[in-house]
Amino acid sequence: MSDEEDAELIARYRASAREAPGGALDRTILRAARAAAWRRRYAGLAAGLAAACIALAILAVPMRHAPPPARNDTAANIGLDEGRARAFLLDPQAVRDAALNQRPGMTARPSE
Amino acid sequence: MGTLDIAGGAAGRVVCASKEAGPDGAGALAGIGDEALMTRYRNGEADAFETLYRRHGAPLYRFIGRLTRRRADADEVFQEVWFALIRGRERYEPTARFVTFLFAIAHRRVADRARRALRGMPEIAEAADDIPAEDLDPHAAFQNAQLGAALVHAIGALPLPQREAFLLQAEAGLSLDEIAQVTDVPRETVKSRLRYANGRLRIALKAWK
Numbered sequence: 510m511s512d513e514e515d516a517e518l519i520a521r522y523r524a525s526a527r528e529a530p531g532g533a534l535d536r537t538i539l540r541a542a543r544a545a546a547w548r549r550r551y552a553g554l555a556a557g558l559a560a561a562c563i564a565l566a567i568l569a570v571p572m573r574h575a576p577p578p579a580r581n582d583t584a585a586n587i588g589l590d591e592g593r594a595r596a597f598l599l600d601p602q603a604v605r606d607a608a609l610n611q612r613p614g615m616t617a618r619p620s621e
Numbered sequence: 622m623g624t625l626d627i628a629g630g631a632a633g634r635v636v637c638a639s640k641e642a643g644p645d646g647a648g649a650l651a652g653i654g655d656e657a658l659m660t661r662y663r664n665g666e667a668d669a670f671e672t673l674y675r676r677h678g679a680p681l682y683r684f685i686g687r688l689t690r691r692r693a694d695a696d697e698v699f700q701e702v703w704f705a706l707i708r709g710r711e712r713y714e715p716t717a718r719f720v721t722f723l724f725a726i727a728h729r730r731v732a733d734r735a736r737r738a739l740r741g742m743p744e745i746a747e748a749a750d751d752i753p754a755e756d757l758d759p760h761a762a763f764q765n766a767q768l769g770a771a772l773v774h775a776i777g778a779l780p781l782p783q784r785e786a787f788l789l790q791a792e793a794g795l796s797l798d799e800i801a802q803v804t805d806v807p808r809e810t811v812k813s814r815l816r817y818a819n820g821r822l823r824i825a826l827k828a829w830k
Binding site: 514515518529530 | 662663664665666667670671674678679682683686696699700703704707708710768769770772773776790791792815819822823826
């Protein structure tokens with residue numbers, strides 16, 4: 510039994526064998542392969558998009574109203590916003606008089 | 622569920638329309654090696670898979686069909702093999718020839734099926750070479766009146782390990798070492814199986830010459 514005879518046998522077999530899978534089987538397998546490749550190719554992109562959507566959703570939720578931070582009183586404004594000081598600030602005439610009284614040599618009171 | 626059309630008659634053959642583009646399918650990838658194609662597919666290139674499928678689909682189908690004998694079984698195992706390849710694509714490393722990798726999957730699937738179907742029977746890889754061959758049906762072969770058909774018929778009558786070794790050589794083009802790797806038996810065993818198989822086939826063919 511020589512190699513040539515074996516090769517001839519194989520060649521004869523290859524010339525005779527013609528069966529192939531059916532078209533439906535081809536389509537099923539190729540469709541599955543394409544779907545898997547698509548998932549592989551776009552998995553990163555899909556994950557990025559999903560993360561972006563989640564971030565947007567979080568940002569879109571209205572935040573609870575928080576009160577403005579309290580201002581510390583300074584020497585200029587301490588005690589001016591309440592009580593008698595507040596009443597003083599609400600009277601424009603009193604404020605004008607106070608400003609005039611603070612100028613050197615000036616007074617808001619009429620001279621006697 | 623009919624038997625596989627072992628004579629390869631036109632009635633039993635269904636060829637996908639896109640196969641008419643050529644045995645390799647997509648022309649742009651036709652010159653690329655199997656291993657490179659599989660690597661491309663692993664990286665998400667679907668056309669690479671299609672080229673591999675066009676290249677090896679029919680030989681693999683015949684290999685499985687001649688081992689399982691029934692068309693329904695062949696279809697199922699054939700699909701399982703390709704699905705296994707798709708699922709395992711991330712783990713594919715081109716350490717051996719792609720065709721060896723592919724037919725090794727097919728060998729395992731057919732062996733699993735045979736084991737499930739014939740509980741208590743030895744699996745293909747361990748089966749003795751001297752399992753009696755099925756009787757040839759001279760009348761059926763004579764009706765074909767063709768040497769090729771008689772050869773295909775004679776292959777179907779070979780003991781399973783010899784048939785598998787012959788088909789791995791004839792359909793997949795595997796070397797002795799690769800057949801040994803796929804079937805998980807020593808090289809000398811493969812050599813012996815092929816010698817017996819070729820001897821039987823020659824004897825069968827002489828009767829029809």
